[in-house]
Amino acid sequence: MTEKIFTKEEWSGALETLKEPYRLFGPVKDGDFHTFMPLDGDKKPDFDYENSRLSPKTIIYPESERMFEYSLDETDDDAHILKESPKDYSPCAIVGIRPCDVHAFQIVKRNFDNPEYQDPWWTEHFESAILVGLGCNNPCASCFCTQVGGGPFHETGLDVLLFDLGDNFLAKALTEKGEAFLEKIQGESADDAVLKAAEDLKQSSEKKITAKVPTDQLKDKVTIELFDAPFWEEVAFACLNCGTCTYLCPTCWCFDIQDEVSGKQGDRIRNWDSCMFPLFSLHGSGHNPRAEKFQRVRQRFMHKLKYYVDKYENGVQCSGCGRCVRYCPVNIDIREVCKLMNDFA
Amino acid sequence: MLKYTEKIVETAKRLLAEEKVDVFIGYQKGTVPMMNEPLLVNHPDKADTLYWDNFCGLNLCNYLTKRTDKIGIIANGCNSRNMATHIIENQIKRDQLYIVGIPCEGMIDHRAVVRAVKNREILNIVQEGSTFVVKGKDFEETFEKQKFLQSNCAVCRHRNPVLYDEMLGDPLEEQTDVNPYGDIEKIEEMDSEKKQGFFQRLISRCIRCYACRNSCPLCYCPTCFVDESEPQWVGKSIDPTDTLTFHFLRAYHCAGRCTDCGACERVCPMGISMRQFTKKLNKDTEELFSWEAGLDPEKRPPLDVYRPDDYNDFIK
Numbered sequence: 001m002t003e004k005i006f007t008k009e010e011w012s013g014a015l016e017t018l019k020e021p022y023r024l025f026g027p028v029k030d031g032d033f034h035t036f037m038p039l040d041g042d043k044k045p046d047f048d049y050e051n052s053r054l055s056p057k058t059i060i061y062p063e064s065e066r067m068f069e070y071s072l073d074e075t076d077d078d079a080h081i082l083k084e085s086p087k088d089y090s091p092c093a094i095v096g097i098r099p100c101d102v103h104a105f106q107i108v109k110r111n112f113d114n115p116e117y118q119d120p121w122w123t124e125h126f127e128s129a130i131l132v133g134l135g136c137n138n139p140c141a142s143c144f145c146t147q148v149g150g151g152p153f154h155e156t157g158l159d160v161l162l163f164d165l166g167d168n169f170l171a172k173a174l175t176e177k178g179e180a181f182l183e184k185i186q187g188e189s190a191d192d193a194v195l196k197a198a199e200d201l202k203q204s205s206e207k208k209i210t211a212k213v214p215t216d217q218l219k220d221k222v223t224i225e226l227f228d229a230p231f232w233e234e235v236a237f238a239c240l241n242c243g244t245c246t247y248l249c250p251t252c253w254c255f256d257i258q259d260e261v262s263g264k265q266g267d268r269i270r271n272w273d274s275c276m277f278p279l280f281s282l283h284g285s286g287h288n289p290r291a292e293k294f295q296r297v298r299q300r301f302m303h304k305l306k307y308y309v310d311k312y313e314n315g316v317q318c319s320g321c322g323r324c325v326r327y328c329p330v331n332i333d334i335r336e337v338c339k340l341m342n343d344f345a
Numbered sequence: 346m347l348k349y350t351e352k353i354v355e356t357a358k359r360l361l362a363e364e365k366v367d368v369f370i371g372y373q374k375g376t377v378p379m380m381n382e383p384l385l386v387n388h389p390d391k392a393d394t395l396y397w398d399n400f401c402g403l404n405l406c407n408y409l410t411k412r413t414d415k416i417g418i419i420a421n422g423c424n425s426r427n428m429a430t431h432i433i434e435n436q437i438k439r440d441q442l443y444i445v446g447i448p449c450e451g452m453i454d455h456r457a458v459v460r461a462v463k464n465r466e467i468l469n470i471v472q473e474g475s476t477f478v479v480k481g482k483d484f485e486e487t488f489e490k491q492k493f494l495q496s497n498c499a500v501c502r503h504r505n506p507v508l509y510d511e512m513l514g515d516p517l518e519e520q521t522d523v524n525p526y527g528d529i530e531k532i533e534e535m536d537s538e539k540k541q542g543f544f545q546r547l548i549s550r551c552i553r554c555y556a557c558r559n560s561c562p563l564c565y566c567p568t569c570f571v572d573e574s575e576p577q578w579v580g581k582s583i584d585p586t587d588t589l590t591f592h593f594l595r596a597y598h599c600a601g602r603c604t605d606c607g608a609c610e611r612v613c614p615m616g617i618s619m620r621q622f623t624k625k626l627n628k629d630t631e632e633l634f635s636w637e638a639g640l641d642p643e644k645r646p647p648l649d650v651y652r653p654d655d656y657n658d659f660i661k
Contacts, residue, residue: 030550031550031616032456032459032460032464032616033616050464050466053614053615054552063552063582063583064582064583064584138466138482140466141377141466141468142377234385237383237384237385237408238382238383238384238408240407240556240559240560240612241559242554242555242556242558242559242560242612243552243553243554243555243556244554244556244612244614246554247552247554247614248614256581258577258580258581258582260580260582269581269582271581271582271583274554277555277572278572279572279574282574325376325377326377327614328380329403329556329560329611329612329614330382330383330403330612331375331376331377331380331381331382332382333376333377335376336376
């Protein structure tokens with residue numbers, strides 16, 4: 001596979017020409033933080049960043065997406081017929097995405113695209129995307145990707161991995177899609193010294209992640225015992241039951257489907273939903289199986305750290321990006337909860 | 346403010362040991378900088394983790410709603426005013442509460458600190474008297490607390506608790522020469538079109554996570570209007586009109602009840618200044634009814650009472 005080195009100026013120039021074959025998305029400075037945005041118009045990406053506030057899952061899986069539209073006008077021949085709303089599946093490239101967020105797509109893929117069930121919209125969006133990752137030279141203190149099967153330069157799921165070597169980027173193509181992407185960029189082939197520098201960078205970065213979040217015992221726990229563990233009320237006390245953790249999380253995938261009608265025109269929309277909200281589990285009968293706050297908090301952690309582990313036998317439903325750790329308004333820390341669950345006897 | 350930690354621990358232990366309270370609600374030091382976690386302690390031996398510093402910007406009154414036990418709780422000025430409001434609105438009974446008052450010097454604005462160190466990662470913050478030291482991987486900078494107060498704290502006129510059973514320090518002098526509504530006056534000067542544009546921009550980043558609503562002690566309805574589904578009142582997508590409807594209605598529900606504690610802004614993951622809405626209504630109730638919320642647990646808020654001697658004609 002190709003390895004290419006180019007200066008940061010060359011990379012910026014290349015991005016301009018890459019706007020033609022791809023819909024480009026990248027991290028843009030947006031007030032106090034970074035957001036993945038379409039790099040159209042004069043929007044400039046900023047690759048000198050920790051990670052975006054909202055995860056780039058929004059590109060593959062928008063917060064609100066129109067699924068179908070329909071007419072309620074009885075004089076229309078196709079009244080009441082659901083018609084797929086137009087969507088843009090033209091090739092897109094997400095540049096500068098962090099390896100944890102790419103790992104998150106792999107985690108989510110097991111739910112949205114598996115032999116049993118394929119979500120057409122998630123799958124089409126995902127397949128239209130090239131993931132051009134940027135390794136993390138300086139992981140945050142709240143990051144723990146290495147503890148959950150990833151790493152700051154983790155390659156799985158990426159099409160291209162970029163190494164920030166100061167004035168230059170080293171780009172490594174990891175798939176055929178990635179090869180095609182790199183072909184469009186000028187650059188020189190990397191010599192052994194450059195490859196060695198990249199390898200050193202990777203190793204030193206991995207060592208910077210010191211968090212210990214053991215998950216090895218989760219699989220062997222008896223589900224109902226963990227469910228009935230005595231610590232849930234305490235874990236949940238401070239929780240506001242807001243959607244910050246679930247909406248910022250790159251691996252939370254739950255949604256709600258709503259019909260919105262204006263006059264005789266209707267849209268069927270799917271919106272992100274959150275297991276933190278009482279409405280999420282409210283039945284039509286009025287009964288709510290998760291009426292209490294601690295039940296909802298327990299659901300979030302049990303889903304990520306037990307049910308997913310058991311169902312897919314492929315680790316936890318968490319990529320260790322640390323967003324919920326950093327932005328939970330009341331400091332409920334998944335690292336601590338994971339320890340409680342893993343150590344529970 | 347650090348000096349209060351020891352006093353809080355001591356007081357909580359005493360109250361729990363003497364069985365004056367069943368539980369004690371305060372904060373514990375958070376696992377990430379500038380973030381403390383609300384904590385409920387039910388045994389004197391567990392009280393040692395209680396903590397207090399200038400990052401206790403949530404509103405603990407939020408954790409009182411409809412509790413049935415006897416509760417010891419920390420309260421600074423704004424939190425105590427919300428407790429008074431909770432008592433007026435029958436969300437808790439006065440005799441269930443043992444309020445431990447703290448004269449409050451104001452909370453530090455965590456976003457302002459991040460901006461001051463140019464978005465570099467903060468690993469630790471040490472508070473020393475009127476200053477605090479911010480430590481990162483390769484930097485250490487000292488700042489004055491006074492310059493980094495949350496914008497609501499900088500213009501706070503009720504730093505001392507209005508309601509308490511015990512005070513942990515001498516009352517502070519209240520600020521009287523501050524204008525809490527400077528920013529609102531600027532918005533009032535805009536014409537309708539400009540205002541609309543301003544509000545749209547203000548909430549453009551909203552992700553409808555409802556952290557603002559849920560951090561607010563005033564928001565305790567069993568079913569919030571945005572969660573009504575039979576019939577549905579507000580669209581659930583991120584359509585700007587629906588999002589603005591949520592923010593406007595939330596603010597109106599707080600009219601005459603908001604203490605400007607700042608919890609809503611503090612918790613917003615997207616950094617939205619939704620106090621621009623609630624403050625306008627605070628300003629109105631102050632100008633029209635000489636009313637500030639929660640100063641007296643015996644007095645009902647103006648939008649909650651009918652008086653035959655009301656000076657307004659329209660109501661007669």
